[in-house]
Amino acid sequence: MKTASSVLPFYFGSGEKQLYGCYHAPRTEQSRNCGVVICQPMGHEYIYCHRALRQLATRLADVGFPVLRFDFYGCGDSSGDLDDAGISQWLQDISTSITELRSRTGIRQICLIGVRLGAALSFITAAEEDGITAVVLWDPVVSGNAYIEEIRLLQREALRSRLKSLWRKESSEEEVIGFPLSVGVRTAIGELNLLTIAPKTSMRMLTVQSEEAANYDSLNHHLRRRGVQFDHQQLQAPKIWLPTIDGSLLVPTQILRSVVSWTCAQS
Amino acid sequence: MNEEAVVFGEPASLVGIVTPSGSAEAGHIQTGVVLLNPGIVHRVGAGRIYVKVARALAAKGFTALRFDFSGIGDSPVRRDNLQFPKSAIAEARRAMDFLAQTRGTEQFILLGGCSGARVAFDTACCDTRVIGALLINFPSIEDEDQSVKENAQRAAFTYYRRFAFFDLRSWRRLITGKVRYGHLASTLWQEMKRRTCVNEAISKQAEQFRLHLRSLVDRNIQLTFICSEGDHRLDDLRQSGGKLLKQLSAGRRVALDIIRRSDHTFSSLCDQRRLLHVLVKRADAMVQSTSEVRKPSFVAATSSVLPELQP
Numbered sequence A: 001m002k003t004a005s006s007v008l009p010f011y012f013g014s015g016e017k018q019l020y021g022c023y024h025a026p027r028t029e030q031s032r033n034c035g036v037v038i039c040q041p042m043g044h045e046y047i048y049c050h051r052a053l054r055q056l057a058t059r060l061a062d063v064g065f066p067v068l069r070f071d072f073y074g075c076g077d078s079s080g081d082l083d084d085a086g087i088s089q090w091l092q093d094i095s096t097s098i099t100e101l102r103s104r105t106g107i108r109q110i111c112l113i114g115v116r117l118g119a120a121l122s123f124i125t126a127a128e129e130d131g132i133t134a135v136v137l138w139d140p141v142v143s144g145n146a147y148i149e150e151i152r153l154l155q156r157e158a159l160r161s162r163l164k165s166l167w168r169k170e171s172s173e174e175e176v177i178g179f180p181l182s183v184g185v186r187t188a189i190g191e192l193n194l195l196t197i198a199p200k201t202s203m204r205m206l207t208v209q210s211e212e213a214a215n216y217d218s219l220n221h222h223l224r225r226r227g228v229q230f231d232h233q234q235l236q237a238p239k240i241w242l243p244t245i246d247g248s249l250l251v252p253t254q255i256l257r258s259v260v261s262w263t264c265a266q267s
Numbered sequence B: 001m002n003e004e005a006v007v008f009g010e011p012a013s014l015v016g017i018v019t020p021s022g023s024a025e026a027g028h029i030q031t032g033v034v035l036l037n038p039g040i041v042h043r044v045g046a047g048r049i050y051v052k053v054a055r056a057l058a059a060k061g062f063t064a065l066r067f068d069f070s071g072i073g074d075s076p077v078r079r080d081n082l083q084f085p086k087s088a089i090a091e092a093r094r095a096m097d098f099l100a101q102t103r104g105t106e107q108f109i110l111l112g113g114c115s116g117a118r119v120a121f122d123t124a125c126c127d128t129r130v131i132g133a134l135l136i137n138f139p140s141i142e143d144e145d146q147s148v149k150e151n152a153q154r155a156a157f158t159y160y161r162r163f164a165f166f167d168l169r170s171w172r173r174l175i176t177g178k179v180r181y182g183h184l185a186s187t188l189w190q191e192m193k194r195r196t197c198v199n200e201a202i203s204k205q206a207e208q209f210r211l212h213l214r215s216l217v218d219r220n221i222q223l224t225f226i227c228s229e230g231d232h233r234l235d236d237l238r239q240s241g242g243k244l245l246k247q248l249s250a251g252r253r254v255a256l257d258i259i260r261r262s263d264h265t266f267s268s269l270c271d272q273r274r275l276l277h278v279l280v281k282r283a284d285a286m287v288q289s290t291s292e293v294r295k296p297s298f299v300a301a302t303s304s305v306l307p308e309l310q311p
Helices: A043-062 A087-105 A118-130 A143-159 A181-189 A215-225 A253-266 B045-057 B084-103 B115-126 B149-160 B168-175 B181-196 B200-218 B231-252 B269-294 B296-305
Strands: A008-012 A021-022 A035-039 A068-070 A110-115 A132-138 A204-208 A227-234 B004-008 B014-019 B031-036 B063-069 B108-113 B130-136 B222-228 B256-260
Touching: A008 A087, A008 B004, A021 A043, A021 A087, A035 A043, A035 A087, A035 A118, A043 A068, A043 A110, A043 A253, A043 B045, A087 A110, A087 A118, A087 A181, A087 B115, A110 A118, A110 A253, A118 A132, A132 A253, A132 B130, A143 A181, A204 A215, A215 A227, A227 A253, A253 B296, B004 B063, B004 B084, B014 B045, B014 B084, B031 B045, B031 B084, B031 B115, B045 B063, B045 B222, B045 B269, B063 B084, B084 B115, B108 B115, B108 B269, B115 B130, B115 B200, B130 B269, B200 B222, B200 B231, B222 B231, B222 B269, B231 B256, B256 B269
Parallel strands: A035 A068, A035 A110, A110 A132, A132 A204, A204 A227, B031 B063, B031 B108, B108 B130, B130 B222, B222 B256
Antiparallel strands: A008 A021, A021 A068, B004 B014, B014 B063
């Protein structure tokens, strides 16, 4: 039975590095014994995925999961600027969020759900932290260098289709769709490679691939070789992290249903 | 970092972030700035621009609130059937109520991009607490029948007329066959059709706009229209504002700032910086100007033109 809607926005974390989070309390009489932390993508991808991830959090809360959806440092409503952030800070943010959800609910078991760069960071965290029982990697960034190339290409295309002569280069800073890409962040992301990370064999994993998105054969092969129990789903869905012609924000219901169903099966 | 996540409204469901005043500049501290969703993008805004704006305004002494209308971002959908144009005005007013009750702000500047600018304008028409509005790419004309393709063609026409026409490289591409002639022809044809056909609904909207514009200026509400040079809404604004907008602008009763070479969402960092600079400067001027107007002699002269507050 559902209770009244209960989404709680709040800031957490320490001092100057406060993070914005939204806690979705379970909407069933009995909470499941596993909390979910949703790790969002970065930059422009965060803006385009927000609507879908909010709906994912609501659906998970509807079936009894306590859910924490948060903004990384320098992203969304959290403190800081994107060009001051970096991989180590963002990994710290996931740990802080896990601690926050645990202290809020008293639940030890955690499932991480990440999209794009958020998925890559979830994967790394799950390899290092205890108590993470399941991980969902939704169109994860497997290679940081490939990701940087991909977003640079997007920026070039944007400059072409968004009327190049409107743009004027005033400084040497690099940017992608209105977000800075500093040398520090670019270098740190470039060093990211999921195929060099050894995941824990004790946890379950789901890799979700939107139709037409990158091929995840190498990641799946890596997981298989490491003895990880994982499922792979390729679903008909658009790349929701990309800008659309009419500015609409896409919600891939088939992926949301699939992720919720898989997460339920693990708890 | 001292921002606070808040939930307000009746029932408490609107999610927002309050950025408290970071300094105690006279006049600013009693002034709240409410940022209204730019279209369906949540309160962070494209390029995170609303976060930057809220923090910059707070550093100048304003109290800023960015929040999500019902059904956008973190705020759940409304349970009644109130349509967006009405619910958005009601919710913008709830945001002002909230700041007044919890932060003691007495007067407000409304800031919005695209449809958020329309809500800011309409709310200013019916709430006497509003002293000014910062209207970014204000949609003075909304043609609901226009398709996505037609909208894209309008944007393309704006580019051809305002930039490509004056660019030698564009002419070279045209002559050497490096353009899509079909696309060019259909864009020009659509624009010609649009300009020659009399659209009564649009004429009525323009008339309403001028009426409300006059009323707001008579009430000494400070209005600043901020337009991207590459956005077709600038043409719409000039067209619907007509002579009145020209006169008011020339007489400095209304400000029109054009961010040169920028697109609709200010998707380059240098455009964002220019926008930020203009917003802070104009908000600052609004407070200074209002404190002059609100000196006792001015209050007596202007209070008679204030319209009744609508329920």
